Amino acid sequence: MSSRITSTLDPFSPDFRADPYAAYDQLRALGPVVWLEQHGIWCVHHYDTCMKVLSNYEVYSNAGGGGIKNYFHEEPWRPPSIILEVDPPDHTRTRTVMNRVLGPRILRELREGFEAVAGTMVDEARALGDVDGVDALSRRFPLKVFPDSVGLAEDGRDKLLVYGAMVFGAFGPEGDWYRSFMAENADVPAWIMDRCQRANLSPDGIGEMIYAAADDGQVTPEEALMLVRTFLSAGVDTTVDSIGLALKLLAEHPEQYARLRADPGLARNAFDEATRFDSSSQSLFRTTLCDTELAGQAIGKHEKVMVFIGSAGRDGAHFDDPDTFDITRRIKGQMGYGVGPHGCVGQMFARLEGEVLLRAVAERVDRLELTGPAEFRLNPGLRGLSRLPMALH
Numbered sequence: 001m002s003s004r005i006t007s008t009l010d011p012f013s014p015d016f017r018a019d020p021y022a023a024y025d026q027l028r029a030l031g032p033v034v035w036l037e038q039h040g041i042w043c044v045h046h047y048d049t050c051m052k053v054l055s056n057y058e059v060y061s062n063a064g065g066g067g068i069k070n071y072f073h074e075e076p077w078r079p080p081s082i083i084l085e086v087d088p089p090d091h092t093r094t095r096t097v098m099n100r101v102l103g104p105r106i107l108r109e110l111r112e113g114f115e116a117v118a119g120t121m122v123d124e125a126r127a128l129g130d131v132d133g134v135d136a137l138s139r140r141f142p143l144k145v146f147p148d149s150v151g152l153a154e155d156g157r158d159k160l161l162v163y164g165a166m167v168f169g170a171f172g173p174e175g176d177w178y179r180s181f182m183a184e185n186a187d188v189p190a191w192i193m194d195r196c197q198r199a200n201l202s203p204d205g206i207g208e209m210i211y212a213a214a215d216d217g218q219v220t221p222e223e224a225l226m227l228v229r230t231f232l233s234a235g236v237d238t239t240v241d242s243i244g245l246a247l248k249l250l251a252e253h254p255e256q257y258a259r260l261r262a263d264p265g266l267a268r269n270a271f272d273e274a275t276r277f278d279s280s281s282q283s284l285f286r287t288t289l290c291d292t293e294l295a296g297q298a299i300g301k302h303e304k305v306m307v308f309i310g311s312a313g314r315d316g317a318h319f320d321d322p323d324t325f326d327i328t329r330r331i332k333g334q335m336g337y338g339v340g341p342h343g344c345v346g347q348m349f350a351r352l353e354g355e356v357l358l359r360a361v362a363e364r365v366d367r368l369e370l371t372g373p374a375e376f377r378l379n380p381g382l383r384g385l386s387r388l389p390m391a392l393h
């Protein structure tokens, strides 16, 4: 076999996670396909190789699991997702149902309600002045509007973040943190499945719309239950973390915030640029179905490939001045939501949430000031904040 390029970098280590972009620079300099010897997996980190892997589902499968665990050799922690962890053509049917329910018609109906909630939350945060931006905005806003949209009952919604932490925790290697977190919250998965039952969803939410698609025979009722589980797995922490990172970036770049304040219509592009610059989703996994070759590197069957979409967003071969945060940038080919058949099905929903919240801030707040260090939360599957001390002037 051709000599492979190897690295001792560990994407799940505290050092890597503290500054993934420095590690991505190193990886991109090493070569297009690198063997991460700590985990026995391959990784790609340039825009074009990430694109190749994510587009070629016939070789790079999702059936091997959404995380580092290889379902061809190891047991999944829960019944696999019927949209994330399955390939076309089976994937196409469930994806189509989800696409419709998360499409432009529904989003148009939701926007006004989101704007009202965001306005109130920003007014309340501004009245306080000094806040934790996570508590007051980036966690609070999605945790209200998303479960409301799904049609979830009000009680126990704090468990959504616990479940999300389990789901994205399971994407990484099984460490002490993960094992004790799973044990402490052993009751949560069953609670989630109960909340996803049709009888427990409001009749006007997008959860019920999935069950209505089952009435039409597009999916089975059992599949509908699993697709509502996907909402609660993939739709909460991801947006909480992206919005938090976007607020942090705007507070760190006063000149960029000034432009947004002057023209709140930039909110949507500002959120998209934040997602390019620092996405809550830094990496995805694929598993090969056969022996293959990628950028000159031979890869065996049933091997894991870690796809660093967070690095793709900083690839200077694709983006001009990739390390500059510029809310007016024309972003060609966003990869922060993934791409290809499995590109985030909820991305228009996420963008709506981000746009509405950033706009509400821009319309009400002259200046954002960081009043202490932002703290990152420790989940191997996502990048996000646990604290963002800030003053809203």
Ligand code: OVV
Residues within 6 Å of the ligand: 066, 081, 082, 083, 084, 085, 167, 229, 230, 233, 234
């Ligand atoms: C994209 C994603 C992340 C996590 C969970 C799921 C999907 C799911 O379908 O459950």
